[in-house]
Amino acid sequence: MDGREFYRRVQEHAHLTWRGVRQGVNSTDDVVLISHDGHGSWQPGHYTVSISAIGEHSWDDLQAVLTGKRQPRIMSHMTRIVGYYSQMHNWNGSKKAELRDRQKGNYGVPEMTKGDGSVKEVERQEAAKQTAPAGV
Numbered sequence: 001m002d003g004r005e006f007y008r009r010v011q012e013h014a015h016l017t018w019r020g021v022r023q024g025v026n027s028t029d030d031v032v033l034i035s036h037d038g039h040g041s042w043q044p045g046h047y048t049v050s051i052s053a054i055g056e057h058s059w060d061d062l063q064a065v066l067t068g069k070r071q072p073r074i075m076s077h078m079t080r081i082v083g084y085y086s087q088m089h090n091w092n093g094s095k096k097a098e099l100r101d102r103q104k105g106n107y108g109v110p111e112m113t114k115g116d117g118s119v120k121e122v123e124r125q126e127a128a129k130q131t132a133p134a135g136v
Contacts, residue, residue, distance in 0.1 A: 006032075006054045006062070015039045016066055019046070025090065028052065036066055 010016045019033035031048040038044030047066055054062065065072045088096070 001054055001057065001059055001062070003051065003054055006059070009059050009063070010034060013063070016063075022048070024087070029087065029090070034066055036068065038068075040067060040069075 007018065010018050015037045017035040017037070019035055022031050022033060024030050028050075030051045032051065032054065034047045034049060036045045036047065045066075045068060049062065049066070064070045088099075091099075
């Protein structure tokens with residue numbers, strides 16, 4: 001579907017509202033912001049639709065997702081950390097690990113030990129403590 005056609009269809013829809021376009025870090029991260037007033041679905045919603053999704057799908061498919069008639073095939077996971085919303089698909093491994101730790105409430109820093117101080121070294125020493133005979 002063409003972007004102009006998508007915009008026209010949203011504008012003509014009685015229950016959808018065009019909110020704007022948000023530019024991502026890369027042009028492939030650009031999204032359109034759409035709101036649905038909740039009519040005919042279980043609740044109102046705010047949606048981001050990637051520019052590529054508009055080009056790849058028909059209006060019928062896009063409208064069904066935007067109006068809550070069916071679930072999207074691909075979800076864009078977002079989270080709110082340190083006061084702003086962020087898409088998670090472009091996060092590095094450290095940021096994802098930080099989110100997992102926050103969800104668990106695990107804010108501690110691993111105890112540093114002799115050796116190279118790496119996490120693997122700490123894990124190795126912890127495993128050795130657990131397998132050592134009592135009194136050693």
